[in-house]
Every structure is written in C-alpha cells, then in structure tokens.
Amino acid sequence: MLATVALLFLLPLMLIVAVAVFVSDPGPIFFVQNRIGRHGKIFRCLKFRTMATNAEERLAELLANDPSAREEWMRDHKLRNDPRIVGIGSFLRKSSFDELPQLINVLRGEMSLVGPRPIVHAEAARYGRYFEHYCSVRPGITGLWQISGRNDTTYRRRVAFDVAYSRSQSTFLDLRIIVMTVPSVLMAKGSY
Structure with a gap:
C-alpha cells in the first residue's frame, strides 16, 4: 500500500526524471538488470538509466x-x-532518484521497501555462507546498508548489515530504517 501511494505521489517527479534522462543521453530511459531476490529467484530490477x-x-x-x-x-x-555515468546520472545517484522505478518492483512483489540491496549474480559469492540470509528476505529499496554509509562501507560490512537485517527483521526496524533513509538521502553520504 505504501508503494502505491508513493508511486502516485512521485509520478510527476518520475516523469520529469524520465525526460531528463532521455535529453541528457538519448537511449533507453530505464536500466533493467537481472537481480537475485527472495529464495534466490531472479527478477528484473528497474532503475532510471544513469550510465552510457x-x-x-x-x-x-x-x-x-x-x-x-x-x-x-x-x-x-x-x-x-x-x-x-553520463549526463544527469551523477545527480540521480546522489539523490537516489534513480531508484524510484523500483517501486514497481515492490508492487510486483519482487522487492520490499526495506531489505538488502538487490544483488547481481557476480556478487553472490561475496556472501559465502551468509548467502542464505540474503535470500531469506526480499531485497529492498532502502535498508541498513543505505543508512549506514552506503558505498563508504566495505563490502564485508554490507554483507554483515544484510545478515543483521535478516536475523532481526521487524516492523519497528523497517519503520526506523525508512525514517533514517530521509537524512541519509538528503546528505548523500556514500552515494556515487
């Protein structure tokens, strides 16, 4: 329900971003990539295109x-x-606007608002024996990693955040992460 409300509220902004992406670097507006979801199921993750x-x-x-x-x-x-990264791509990444199309993935049941960042197949090996923890929950648009420094943390810490989330997932934790996402996005800490 939250994803539907957010999508309706953000639709005008998404239309502006879509036009800006196309004008900045003509080509596809969306970047669609196979990612690993809950129970290891592959899904097509949507983002606004930020790269050539x-x-x-x-x-x-x-x-x-x-x-x-x-x-x-x-x-x-x-x-x-x-x-x-081309044109408006850097701004989209710093503002996290490139992630907005993932609300559609949430509506389709492939993602959640909160959870680990969806990973590509090449990243699965980095989880080692903890991969089952990643697969035990739906990946999310935001999560512990995003509010804890994002790209300024090591990949090993990212895995630790995902494991911690999977072990202690709760409505209270999800609400806390959503609230903490706002200042993290505004400060653009660790976003590139």
Whole structure:
C-alpha cells in the first residue's frame, strides 16, 4: 500500500526524471538488470538509466587498462569515479532518484521497501555462507546498508548489515530504517 501511494505521489517527479534522462543521453530511459531476490529467484530490477548505453564495454576497457580501477572494482563492485555515468546520472545517484522505478518492483512483489540491496549474480559469492540470509528476505529499496554509509562501507560490512537485517527483521526496524533513509538521502553520504 505504501508503494502505491508513493508511486502516485512521485509520478510527476518520475516523469520529469524520465525526460531528463532521455535529453541528457538519448537511449533507453530505464536500466533493467537481472537481480537475485527472495529464495534466490531472479527478477528484473528497474532503475532510471544513469550510465552510457555502452557501459559494459566501457567497464571492460577500463578494467583491462587501469589496475587501480580493477582493484577498486574487485574490492567494492563499484567505482568512485565511474566513467560510465553520463549526463544527469551523477545527480540521480546522489539523490537516489534513480531508484524510484523500483517501486514497481515492490508492487510486483519482487522487492520490499526495506531489505538488502538487490544483488547481481557476480556478487553472490561475496556472501559465502551468509548467502542464505540474503535470500531469506526480499531485497529492498532502502535498508541498513543505505543508512549506514552506503558505498563508504566495505563490502564485508554490507554483507554483515544484510545478515543483521535478516536475523532481526521487524516492523519497528523497517519503520526506523525508512525514517533514517530521509537524512541519509538528503546528505548523500556514500552515494556515487
């Protein structure tokens, strides 16, 4: 119900973002990627596109030619100065507006408002024996990782946050995380 209300309320903003994405870098408005959901089920995660349409080729070339970028990618599965991000993409990431289409994933039952960030197949190995904890809950638009520094934390801590959430999930914890998400998004701490 909250996702429906949020989607209706945010629809005008989403339309503006969609136009801005297309004008900034013509091509698809949405980035759709297979992610791992509850019970290991694969689903198509929606985001506003923040990267160039040839992002995968750019990443492969960068990782092949830049040892420090390759090391950062292997450590965090992220790049602080990602050359794939184009136009309005940086603003969308810092504001978390790129995540708004995931409200549709929530309506479809693939995600929740609160839970671990949905991961791609290549990240599953990083969870090791804790992967079952990740799979025991629906991934969320926000969660402990997002309110605890996001990309400024190590991947190991991200896994720890996901395990802690899966072990202590409750309505009170979800409400606390939703409330704490507002200042985290406004301060854009750890977002890139």
